[in-house]
Amino acid sequence: MTQPSTRPTARTSTAPVPSAPRHHPDPQRWPDVATVPTSAVRALVARALLRSVARRVGLRVELPDGGLLTRTAPPDGAPVLRLRDPDAFFHRLGAGGLIGFGESYQAEEWDSPDLIAMLTALASSAQTLVPPRLQWLRRWFTARQPLEQLGTPENARRNIQSHYDLSNDLFALFLDPTMTYSSAVFPSDPGGEPLASWELLERAQHRKIDRLLDLAGVRRGSRVLEIGTGWGELALRAAARGAEVVTLTLSEEQKQLAEQRIAEAGHAALVDVRLCDYRSATGSYDAVVSVEMVEAVGRRYWPAYFSTLDRVLAPGGRIALQAITMPHDRMLASEHTFTWIQKYIFPGGLLPSVEAVQETLAAHTGLQLTERQGYGRHYAETLRLWRERFAARAGEVDALGFDGVFRRMWSLYLGYSEAGFRSGYLDVQQLLLTRTGEDQQR
Template sequence: MTDLMPAVHQPVAETWPTLVRPRSNPVRRVGALAAIRMIAKDLPATIRLDNKPYGLGGPAMRVHRSAAFLDRLGQDAGSGFGEAYLAGDWDPEPGTDLADLLVPFAERFSDDESRQLLPKWAQSLRWLVTRSQPGEQENDRPGARENVSRHYDLSNAMFSEFLDPTLTYSAAYFGPNAADDLGSASYDELSPAQLRKLDSILDAAGVHAGSRVLDIGCGWASLAIRAAQRGAWVTAITIASQQALLAQRRIADAGVSDRVQVALRDYRDQIGEFDAVLSVEMIEAVGERYWPVYFDAIERRLAPGGVGVVQAIVMPHDRMLATRNTFTWVQKYIFPGGLLPSVHAIQEVTAQHTGLRAQVLRHLGPDYARTLRIWRNRFIEQWPTIEALGFDPTFRRMWEFYLAYSEAGFRSGYLDDVQLLLTKR
């Protein structure tokens, strides 16, 4: 008796041209299968391919279209696995949570050499099936505006359906119990945790009544509103036009329009002095080439005695060095032009290019895993409303994979989220 599986998904080729199956290449297909066999030798998960299980057991996935699955992996190691999911070539087995399945894979990207996904000799051949970042995703002023708009201007209504009422699109702060029983993570606990995170940033920066605050990459203005409610004067900047419009409406609804100015402005063009410069999960969109410019801009905007607080998604330094020039699934489908730094890279850039000292205040990796689980559950729950906004089932698979893939990264420790205090040396 076979397990019952949902109908196999098939994307609309005209809408999703990148998911058209690549031309078959027998050599690459054989290489992809060989890679799966190597990965599966010590993988605590199961890959069921042509009804043959690979792996040590545990969370399981079933490949529906083995030829297409192998063609995608053989064509592009950076995007093939995720693209195969979007295309419907594989699914988790019934009863298997997608993030639970992806955790064992994410653990193989950690900085522990004994747990690497592929042996070193095989990793040295990745260049054969790995693409470089395209030039059109450069983060100069026009490129950054285009890259940011593709994600953050996607649909204010869509984001509103799965974020909490504060519309905070970054890791919440749940405290020491963040990693406990993700299955019980509740949407009701998200807003208090987001407000706790916002307050932790404002407290670290010493924001109080009369403080002059610059919020770089302000999102939908939750941090700016919270700072204004303390009596601060806030300049909030973004380069996402639709996001800026909603941010202005939210500021007005909160009754703090007299204290918050929203500007559609690149961080490189900001002027003035501020007692606190804040930037929450914005550095990921800056690009390595512009990290020195970004931190220099923060330093230049700080008044004497002022401090900065940056919240950043980070990865281990050696993994950043190994992957910084590759074109990943996330860059292709979610965050064009994005690159996660390491804490070491941030401290190195600030030491070499600025007079700032970067000190880690708090690690929020487990908190982000919990945040992402709540977002994904809410996204699935609200899918009928999101679909009515004009998004199709392939978009749903893309966002489910993005949220689950990210959750797995934080649960495995491959990713972390840190709050850093920036002070002048």
């Protein structure tokens, strides 16, 4: 089968950049990273699409001999996508779209001197990366989500455990001492920019949790249900207020460490950590809190998730959620697409839009969205701190048994997510849900 040409279409004075030796992915552990798919026609189409994207976005796509993919050079300071193995890159991109793009990065076939700038440029133009006249090509480049990832009760535990049960020690390498794996809320300067630093991260995570607990009206004697335990920090702070907490998780590793941390803090009598699917929640609660959990549910099961919140909420109670959101039109365009994030990071997930949340509430519950506030820039800074910490502790990641392909995968995941928030394509919001018609004066 004929391979597409990798000769440059433009020349610059840039000398070829020496490439570091590449590692060969373990085919048993990374079968789709170790194997390059072959389709000459799709590779040629992918090459033409990337050339078009580079011109419209102002992206500098460098080839191994120092040439450029585009005929004219982009402006100085343009973000750079540096192809180390163009043949493999275009075959992967043609065969798998964005999944192939991610796998090619894992295989060290492309890189960037400023990964975040490059990904942010792409995220900022996500809606127009494929021109409208070529949207019909999407069916060539996008796969459907596998049935085994749908958020059924049987699949949900496996989906959650595939991410959160990787290793508590791994997460401890890049999270702050609270072990909080969601957006922090930093203080802001007079211009509105978050003041983010590693030293501030622990306090910023407490600020986020305290705002959610305040939003839900949690105080001494409150009966609280938390859906999605994490490693227990929210339950700890609720218990410190004198609340009685039931917290649900599907991760055995998280449950063990959360129980240990809760016991060490002296709150074991107030917090009950249960290995339990949200659909099996029982009881009646004054406050329900859930942090970045709805994204893992899947659209088909949002009615069940929000109906559960409605069912367990006591009269006059309040629900405080923190959720990553995306624009409604992009959610609709991507809801049936199998993505690199779903394949390698969060199986079965889908980010909701605010409109989708409101539609689900109206159709399946007696709840309403009463308040919301966005913190997208704060998530970008949270992710930056995690990404830098993860990179700085690469040797310790290796010592835990994670190889170079995993490290590149995790770096791309953190950078991809950061770029989504920096571009404004993604937001993270704290939402207050209350029961329609009830007096919420508390």
